[in-house]
Amino acid sequence: REMMRVAALEARNAAAQAGLPPPRVIAVTILTSLDPSGLREVGFSELPGAAALSLARLAHEAGLDGVVCSPEEAAAIRMALGTDFQLVVPGIRPEGSAAGDQKRIATPASAVASGADLLVVGRPITQDTDPRGAARRVVGEIALALT
Numbered sequence: 001r002e003m004m005r006v007a008a009l010e011a012r013n014a015a016a017q018a019g020l021p022p023p024r025v026i027a028v029t030i031l032t033s034l035d036p037s038g039l040r041e042v043g044f045s046e047l048p049g050a051a052a053l054s055l056a057r058l059a060h061e062a063g064l065d066g067v068v069c070s071p072e073e074a075a076a077i078r079m080a081l082g083t084d085f086q087l088v089v090p091g092i093r094p095e096g097s098a099a100g101d102q103k104r105i106a107t108p109a110s111a112v113a114s115g116a117d118l119l120v121v122g123r124p125i126t127q128d129t130d131p132r133g134a135a136r137r138v139v140g141e142i143a144l145a146l147t
Helices: 002-017 036-041 048-061 071-081 108-113 131-146
Strands: 026-028 066-068 086-089
Touching: 026 048, 036 048, 048 066, 048 071, 071 086, 071 108, 108 131
Parallel strands: 026 066, 066 086
Antiparallel strands: none
C-alpha cells in the first residue's frame, strides 16, 4: 500500500511541476492469463476473484485511481469500490475469437455490462487479417452494449 501511495504521489507531483494535468494512476491486480492453478504457482492461495478484489482494495486505500482487472472480477470490484474507481479490463475477446493464452476473458459487451471503463483489445485486432474491420466489430459490440 505504501509503495502505491508514494508512487501515485510522485507521479502527480511530477505532472504538477511540469504544468500537466494529474495522471490516472492504475495498479494491476491479477493477470488474465492466470487461472487458479497459475495463481497458486506464483504464491497466492486465494482464487483469482478474491485476490483481485483484495489487491483492488489496497490500490483504492492507497489513493490510486483504478486497477487493471479481468472481466470476471470487474463487477465485484465495481460494486465494492464505486463508479469513480477506474477499471481497465484486458482479456477482451469478441464473439468467435480464440482465447489464446488468456484464461479469464469476456466479450466487449459483457465487459462493459460488468462495469469496465476501458477495454484492452490486442490480438483479436492485431492478428486479424483485417485489423480495421476487427476494430470496427469490437466498437459495434460495445455500441450495442451501451444501447
